[in-house]
Amino acid sequence: MAYIGFARSPYNPSKTYETILEELRRRGFEVGFSKHHWMGDAPFGLIIAETNKGDVAIRWSLGKEFRLRLEETEKEDYDEFVEDTLEYLSGD
Numbered sequence: 001m002a003y004i005g006f007a008r009s010p011y012n013p014s015k016t017y018e019t020i021l022e023e024l025r026r027r028g029f030e031v032g033f034s035k036h037h038w039m040g041d042a043p044f045g046l047i048i049a050e051t052n053k054g055d056v057a058i059r060w061s062l063g064k065e066f067r068l069r070l071e072e073t074e075k076e077d078y079d080e081f082v083e084d085t086l087e088y089l090s091g092d
Contacts, residue, residue: 001054002074004078008064008065009061013045019066029051031051033050035049037089044061044062045089046082055078058070
């Protein structure tokens with residue numbers, strides 16, 4: 001199983017990354033590997049993590065308070081979510 005997520009964060013990209021990983025651990029995900037993609041001047045990014053419960057991809061954007069919503073999804077939908085987000089971040 002894979003997961004996609006949507007987060008809002010009032011923090012900078014580095015603090016957002018840390019906060020999302022902490023929240024995943026709080027929800028029972030053991031993160032083995034993770035990476036963070038964002039553009040320096042864009043108020044959003046993508047965090048990808050390999051966990052004990054499956055692959056997780058979370059798209060985040062700036063907001064007034066921290067929120068995270070996760071959805072279970074099929075691997076094909078997860079792959080499309082990651083590909084579309086990375087394409088948008090790269091400006092292609």
